[in-house]
Amino acid sequence: MTDQLTAELARDIGKARGTDYFVMKDQLSEDELDLLYTTRTFGEAEIQPVINDYWERGEFPFEIIPKMAELNLIGDWNLRDFGCRPMTAVGSGLIVAELARNDTSIQTFWGVHMGLAMQSINMLGSEEQRAHYLPQMARLEKIGAFALTEPNHGSDSVSLETTAERQGGEWVINGLKRWPGNAVWCDYIIVFARDVDDKQVKGFIVERDNPGYSATKIERKVSLRCVQNADIVLKDCRVSEEARLQKCRSFMDVAKVLAGTRNGVAWAAVGNATAAYDIALTYAERRVQFGKPIASNQMIQRILVEMLGDLTAMQLYVLRLGRLIDEGKMTDTQASLAKYYCTVKARDVCRKARDVLGGNGITLDFHVMRHLCDMEALITYEGTVEIQSLIIGRHLTGHSAFV
Template identity: 40%
Template sequence: MREPVTGSVIPSDLYGFAERLTPAERAVITELRGVLTERVHPHLNAAWDEARFPEEIIAPLRELHLMDPPALREAGEGVREIFLGFRNFELTRCDINVATYYNAQASLFRTVCTMGGSAEQARELDAKIASYELTGVFGLTEPEHGSDVAGGLATAATQDPETGDWTIDGAKRWIGGATAADVVATFARDTADGQVKCFLVPTHAPGVTMEVIARKASLRIMQNAEITYQGVRVPDSARLQRINSFSDVAGCLRRMRSDVAWMATGAMAGAYEAALAYVARREQFGRPIAGFQLIQEKLALMLGNLTAALGMVVQLTEQQAAGIYRDEDSALAKMYTALRLRETVALAREVCGGNGITLDTDVARFHADAEAIYSYEGTHEINALIVGRAVTGVGAFT
């Protein structure tokens, strides 16, 4: 079969958006793709089927040092936002679970520590996070509060006026990777002033209990936990000093939503490429189904969704790199790319026919896991309301 027309380092990047990467950045992305193909992908379908996390993929990902790639340092280059975007794209192009696992440390936890910590905390924590000396996850969502967590967050933190220590009581839910992490960046409401604060709570601290959420139909590889805090004591040094209200939390979320938009875009590429490979080898009525008009129309729609999404996230990233961060920008990108992802994985499943509901083509995995991206880091509806408020000047959340 003829190779897709593209001059990009990314096979399905029809318009060549990845040409914005430097040669050193492209080399890192290419190396990442090779590791994902050879050392990560072979473990995914069995792990997904068994709803377990494959420990075999941890070392290959850590050995790449993707948070501070040696190849970029050797080239005299810093780690640019556009590189981080394509890093997320490539991870998710392989698998949504893999990207979610990686970003629990490299995006969510790292962002809250660097943005939420004091200058001294951020400096010390960032080095430990990049080297995996310290592993952590982001604990915001609660059993009874997801979309309304800004006003409804119920986990409470009370400071002892004599010792300065804090006591935390409450619960968190859907916290990915918590059972394997050293600490949970736990958001709790200060009982004294009613403001949201953030604490690095050790996962083995007395009073912390965790249970892995079972029977999931999406994101089955990722181990999401429900966490209960009962009289958990932490010193004041465990509090991130620059998280003093939910508006500070929102500043972190504003940055992280763009990561999720990149992940949705990468997942489109993974599903599209898996479907393209399948139709090239699948024959019906005596010839490959890649030559059927209805199949080609679906492939064109998938590629159109992917290309539009890439254009959106690249522009958003370049805008943010220039220092422009607006809630409505990241919310629009997350909302749109997640919606188009849903359509793209459905089309990919369609062109694979009955075989598209098995794990063998990879399409079924993307199809199911897309539902998680559609819901996390702000549902479609919440992100739409953020955009709606910006364009009309009227909030419609309640």
């Protein structure tokens, strides 16, 4: 019975049926719908059939990168030049959600490359830097990474200890970084370090084969297993002045990049919740116990309704947030609230889906446990839920509770 059920699920899940309860697709433009269905088709055909095996091995499916490049999905509301595809914030969010609906590791690869590395160059780089790096990255010929977090500085990354010292026409970088995705195999990594002269944070484009840069894959993860996160050592790593991001003069400039990524994390949470609800509904209709589908059970129906209610609320959150970005009206605290709410609720939806599946819920065959494990990372990165609550609470009350 389990083998038959698994086969039926493999055929039916991923269709996102019944997950747009308030018909939000009617609020999307033709181009946004094209991005949605292009990414959905790609995910169902290229990611979903293979991802469990890669996730279990902790390896990245590099063969999908050229296939992604063919889709022309690299772009954002403010990343429109140098070969990037013009799109709304909602359009880029739909890409994130659809990638995460199939696997958050693949979405994280895309988000780190486009949302962090390329956006750092786009927002903080000179025109010459943008013209040199962005076209090749838009074609996915060169892959980017982003190094801010350190072993001793996560939530308080403003206190980073990595240093950069100007020596003539070069900068010498020393320090440690932890957790950057793509960092083991990327071509370029954006490294943030504190200028020993003026004590301000500066950004640098470091090439992977640069002497003094080394990255070691972090092993034994149970979340985002396909992402090649790294421990990075920068030992007398020399880069030219031309590799310094010319518009990065303080941590406040770095924060501008990070504010945009919180929007993306909220969309990724929606993708995971969509997958979990879809799987739970499909399973409940197929799984027969005591002579009838468990979907006919009152408790199961209530759980499904709770899941759909949370998913629909998350969808409304991100759709409105995207429109605020497109209108130039989004505030940092609005992004924080969306990140906070969507990641918390998406984790709850994934937990409930695992309950609906019973013992089968812990196996990769049914996908839910992978989404639940990956949600533990989304809860944490780009600002933990605790930090987001402090940011929002400070705005609401006028009192800072950070210390």
